[in-house]
Amino acid sequence: MSIVVEDFHKIYDKTIAVAGLTFTVEPGEILGLVGPNGAGKTTTMRALAGILVPSRGRLTIDGHDLATDPVGAKQALAYVPDDPHLFDNLTVWEHFRFIAAAYRLSAEWTGHAELLLEQFELVEKRNEPTSTLSRGMRQKVAISCGYLHNPRVIMLDEPLTGLDPRGIRTMQESIRKRSEAGAAVMISSHLLSLVEDLCTSILVMHRGKMLLRGTLLELRQAIDASGRPESLEDLFFRLTEADPVDAATSIARGA
Numbered sequence: 148m149s150i151v152v153e154d155f156h157k158i159y160d161k162t163i164a165v166a167g168l169t170f171t172v173e174p175g176e177i178l179g180l181v182g183p184n185g186a187g188k189t190t191t192m193r194a195l196a197g198i199l200v201p202s203r204g205r206l207t208i209d210g211h212d213l214a215t216d217p218v219g220a221k222q223a224l225a226y227v228p229d230d231p232h233l234f235d236n237l238t239v240w241e242h243f244r245f246i247a248a249a250y251r252l253s254a255e256w257t258g259h260a261e262l263l264l265e266q267f268e269l270v271e272k273r274n275e276p277t278s279t280l281s282r283g284m285r286q287k288v289a290i291s292c293g294y295l296h297n298p299r300v301i302m303l304d305e306p307l308t309g310l311d312p313r314g315i316r317t318m319q320e321s322i323r324k325r326s327e328a329g330a331a332v333m334i335s336s337h338l339l340s341l342v343e344d345l346c347t348s349i350l351v352m353h354r355g356k357m358l359l360r361g362t363l364l365e366l367r368q369a370i371d372a373s374g375r376p377e378s379l380e381d382l383f384f385r386l387t388e389a390d391p392v393d394a395a396t397s398i399a400r401g402a
């Protein structure tokens with residue numbers, strides 16, 4: 148398993164952000180993490196990236212336990228947060244050089260970086276300081292930096308927000324390609340139709356707990372009350388806005 152989350156809890160002062168989350172992500176899987184604002188998605192990703200210490204539970208990335216082997220875990224991982232921080236005064240190419248040095252990449256990194264520049268339409272911006280780029284371009288730089296060391300586990304927090312239609316298509320294709328090459332991918336997004344299009348499995352979170360975890364195929368087999376196939380959006384509202392007792396019953400039924 149590429150990502151293993153066991154009984155993960157995170158409590159901030161008084162807020163219980165995540166309460167007992169358990170799931171795994173396999174190589175080649177693209178897991179869509181969805182849930183209302185405050186559900187605990189970013190908290191879960193930050194803990195898996197080793198930025199937050201869990202209040203309880205065990206997290207492993209590509210077989211490396213975050214608690215005992217954080218360096219091994221981080222070497223296998225790319226994590227791009229929802230508000231990626233770039234170095235304003237460094238150019239796009241200097242960002243790649245920085246990452247290559249930090250991960251001690253072999254000299255071939257330059258070829259890979261050239262491909263990423265092309266893929267994300269950043270060729271013309273390679274020598275520009277990132278402070279002069281648009282928001283979507285900065286997002287593309289952050290994701291390219293994440294891909295540079297060929298991570299086996301990729302976690303992207305809201306990667307599609309703020310991108311133009313071409314950027315969304317490019318991002319989806321890049322994620323598919325990485326997963327076909329064996330990477331485990333986890334993305335959070337509120338853009339449910341894009342999640343439905345891209346992801347192979349879905350995890351719905353609400354108030355720090357998992358409401359549902361299933362493959363997209365299982366989701367597609369779900370039928371609403373009038374006999375129509377249920378979309379991810381229908382399912383999302385049914386689960387997250389239902390009476391908690393109804394939701395628990397439908398989860399117990401496996402819906």
Ligand SMILES: Nc1ncnc2c1ncn2[C@@H]1O[C@H](COP(=O)(O)OP(=O)(O)OP(=O)(O)O)[C@@H](O)[C@H]1O
Nearest residue numbers: 159162163164182183184185186187188189190191
């Ligand atoms: N640094 C923090 N200190 C205290 N509470 C926090 C902190 N970060 C998050 N929280 C709380 O933890 C809960 C989960 O937040 P989190 O950011 O994980 O949600 P999310 O699912 O990513 O939401 P969104 O869809 O808005 O990005 C919220 O109640 C939030 O207020």
Ligand SMILES: [Mg+2]
Nearest residue numbers: 188189190229
């Ligand atoms: Mg978030």
